[in-house]
Amino acid sequence: MNYVSAENLTKSYGLKVLFKDISFNINEGDKIAIVAKNGSGKSTLLKILMGKEIADSGSVIINKDIQVVLFDQEIDFEGELNVEEFMMTLDSPPIMALKNYHHALLTENADDMDKALNEMEIHEAWDLENEMSQILTQLKITDLQAKMKNLSGGQIKRVALAKLLVETRAQHRHTLLIMDEPTNHLDVDMVEWLENYLSKAMVTLLLVTHDRYFLDAVCDIIWEMEDQNLYFHNGSYATYLENKIIREENLNSTIDKAQNLYRKELEWMRRQPKARTTKSKSRIDDFYETEKVAKTNTKKEKLELDFEMKRLGNKILELKNINKSFGDKVLLKNFSYQFQRGEKVGIVGKNGAGKSTLLNIIQGFEPYDSGSIETGETIKFGYFSQKGLQYKEEERVIDFIKEIGENFPLANGRTISASQFLRLFLFDDQTQYSPISKLSGGEKRRLHLMYVLYQNPNFLIFDEPTNDLDLPTLTVLENFLLQFQGSLIIVSHDRYFMDRIVDHVLAFEGDGVIKDFVGNFSEYREAKSQDQNKKTQVEVREVPKKTETVSTASVAAAPNTKKKLTFKEQRELEMIDKEIPELEKKRTEILEKLNNETDYEKISVFSADLEKISDRMDELEMRWLELQE
Secondary structure, eight states, X not given: OEEEEEEEEEEEETTEEEEEEEEEEEETTOEEEEEEOTTSSHHHHHHHHHTSSOOSEEEEEEOTTEEEEEEOSSOOOOTTSBHHHHHTTOOSHHHHHHHHHHHHHHHTOHXXXXXXXXXXXXXXXXXXXXXXXXXXXXXXXXXXXXXXXXXXXXXXXXXXXXXXXXXXXXXXXXXXXXXXXXXXXXXXXXXXXXXXHHHHSOOEEXXXXXXXXXXXXXXXEEEEEETTEEEEEESOHHHHHHHXXXXXXXXXXXXXXXXXXXXXXXXXXXXXXXXXXXXXXXXXXXXXXXXXXXTOOOOOOOOOOOBOOOOOOSOOEEEEEEEEEETTEEEEEEEEEEEOTTOEEEEEEOTTSSHHHHHHHHTTSSXXXXXXXXXXXXXXXXXXXXXXXXXXXXOBHHHHHHTTOSEEEBTTSOEEEHHHHHHHTTOOHHHHTSBGGGSOHHHHHHHHHHHHHHTOOSEEEEESTTTTOOHHHHHHHHHHHHHOOSEEEEEOOOHHHHHHHOSEEEEEEETTEEEXXXXXXXXXXXXXXXXXXXXXXXXXXXXXXXXXXXXXXXHHHSOSOSSOOOHHHHHHHHHHHHHHHHHHHHHHHHHHHHHHOOOHHHHHHHHHHHHXXXXXXXXXXXXXXXXXX
């Protein structure tokens, strides 16, 4: 089923052409990632598909039977709503059934409850309520009564993401899910859960992300936006890179041939008389086409980072028995660590565990409760924080950089001007003299990165540096950091970035405990997983041999309750007692069909149905036990 068809789309802002005459199709089940430099038009293209922007020319046809849903960087919400109310603002039959059910629970009206339960059955809202609960739990959204206006930026993003996933699940129509950087503000556990959720979900997806592991796990089609064109690649991120190299090599070969032909034809053009025949006019037309190809500029502006780092002394940074708490919450407990020259340390842990607090303590931005810190006299910190740039609203890019200095020292002893340094970061002359407020989010992040490096630090501290940076810039940044001779601390949830850069991990494991692990991020995760498996095996061995089991029959025949339950729990228990026998009956019927069936396709369908019923029965039995307790 075709979801979207676009033909000859063109979009410009002033003199800047984002894309020109691009065409594409999106079909049911496609999982597409868009890759491009910041400013190439990724977000603009998404907004055109959503109807929030209008193309200069071309057409977009969206199938009338589909719903287009967008997860954007900017979240609209009413601040006075609590989380639960915000989640319930969705407009779909299952959500309306849930609203009516919750209303009936409050009023305790028997007629309203009967009607609500009937709606819940018709619209399969029980499953949706269960999935909503699971999504909120996985995204660590626990206080459903919290006002939206009181949430942090990261919490708002997670609540919005949960709502989007529930909305996609609740729609009975076919849905195109559009996501712009969904992994920002998620910790590693959340990213891996979302990765697993989207890779298994039967959704049609158009995605912009800088997370290469996430991209490879979720998407199998890559759209590359470059030089106002759109290129298509089937396969992984590595396949896209290979295809890109081949395309550029073929283009260079074509240009070389055109240049050789151009030189020959140029001589012929110079010898020709003014009066020309029809035949010669045709050759002249071909000449100008050849000239156009021959003069194609394939030289790409690349971000190149190579500067003269300030000298590091023998003493770098040493922390001794650092303690830090906020009330009863312990973030650091007797933490000691001595940083070495050239060491690249990754810091990982759940949100709120104290990672950013440690960075602030190291730089003297925040006091610690006890302990001591010794910082080398030659140390100059360069801090790339999540807060972003602090600038005056109308301040120009070039003036902002010149406040640090007119020139910048290079590794070879030369210097370059602030304007030349800006060009290394892909800021053309027009952009340099534009107000910073006019830059895109990604361009501001790139300027922030440049601002940090322009101060020539020898100890870099990066707090979530990959957010909103495009993949080309990330690749160059990674290559630079690998060559960086100073010390480096990175806090990041980007697993690919961490695997490439860090050789040491400090893991915040809660209650002030920080584990010191030698190796990259994936190696740390593997070691942690093995430790957890060993712990689980020990716990299993300690369980007494005799355990009580509850059969399906006994669950179905058990009394409704032995302890006092709330009205909602009482109704839920009654529904479970009703549903389990029905599922048993369906299970028996499917087993009989399987025993008598020889058609492979039908066997596959029956087996899938049987698995769903078994999973649902397991789920109901566990919930029944919880209510009985």
